[in-house]
Amino acid sequence: AQSVTQLGSHVSVSEGALVLLRCNYSSSVPPYLFWYVQYPNQGLQLLLKYTTGATLVKGINGFEAEFKKSETSFHLTKPSAHMSDAAEYFCAVSPANSGYALNFGKGTSLLVTP
Amino acid sequence: KAGVTQTPRYLIKTRGQQVTLSCSPISGHRSVSWYQQTPGQGLQFLFEYFSETQRNKGNFPGRFSGRQFSNSRSEMNVSTLELGDSALYLCASSPTSSSSYNEQFFGPGTRLTVL
Numbered sequence: 001a002q003s004v005t006q007l008g009s010h011v012s013v014s015e016g017a018l019v020l021l022r023c024n025y026s027s028s029v030p031p032y033l034f035w036y037v038q039y040p041n042q043g044l045q046l047l048l049k050y051t052t053g054a055t056l057v058k059g060i061n062g063f064e065a066e067f068k069k070s071e072t073s074f075h076l077t078k079p080s081a082h083m084s085d086a087a088e089y090f091c092a093v094s095p096a097n098s099g100y101a102l103n104f105g106k107g108t109s110l111l112v113t114p
Numbered sequence: 115k116a117g118v119t120q121t122p123r124y125l126i127k128t129r130g131q132q133v134t135l136s137c138s139p140i141s142g143h144r145s146v147s148w149y150q151q152t153p154g155q156g157l158q159f160l161f162e163y164f165s166e167t168q169r170n171k172g173n174f175p176g177r178f179s180g181r182q183f184s185n186s187r188s189e190m191n192v193s194t195l196e197l198g199d200s201a202l203y204l205c206a207s208s209p210t211s212s213s214s215y216n217e218q219f220f221g222p223g224t225r226l227t228v229l
Contacts, residue, residue, distance in 0.1 A: 036220075041222070042223075043118070043204055043206075043220035043222045043223055044204065044206075044220040045220070046218070046219075049217065090157065101159045101162060101172065102147075102149075102218070103159070104149075104156055106156045107156060107157075
């Protein structure tokens with residue numbers, strides 16, 4: 001079974017600093033990978049996804065992630081944090097051609113301080 | 115286009131009761147998935163329906179069931195509620211008609227509290 005590990009349940013950064021949220025996956029075959037964001041009392045919003053092709057994926061709100069097969073990682077980055085980026089972030093994996101069963105990581109809560 | 119809607123948004127039940135949650139997907143979307151979100155277990159996949167058929171199922175007991183109607187609206191039912199069923203239940207819809215991945219659009223969720 002495929003699984004996802006998010007390192008750090010809480011990450012704190014200063015406004016304007018680099019955001020780095022870590023995600024590692026375990027899979028015997030190349031999976032599809034995703035990052036979602038959840039604001040309080042809301043559902044999940046897709047930030048970006050990797051299925052095939054270019055390993056550097058750009059998403060919404062200035063976020064990007066790089067698929068590194070050799071490291072089984074899919075870390076999320078943003079060059080400069082905004083206060084509005086404070087939220088819960090989830091990494092998810094789906095086996096290719098599995099339909100829509102997503103396996104989510106435990107989530108990382110991002111705090112942005114002034 | 116209207117997003118995924120879930121009703122009700124909040125629900126309080128007592129142990130032993132049953133509950134039905136509703137999800138209306140984005141117009142034209144034929145796949146509906148359900149997830150349970152709890153502080154302890156995180157987000158867990160319940161099941162996915164496509165064209166009124168359950169296509170995928172997560173590792174949940176038989177007390178959790180679902181169905182999809184011809185208009186793609188979906189319901190999930192939990193019978194004999196337990197305290198541990200307290201959670202945010204999220205519904206997601208997707209437009210694809212094939213088995214390959216397509217983006218899932220999530221609703222705001224139904225917050226179920228079991229007393």
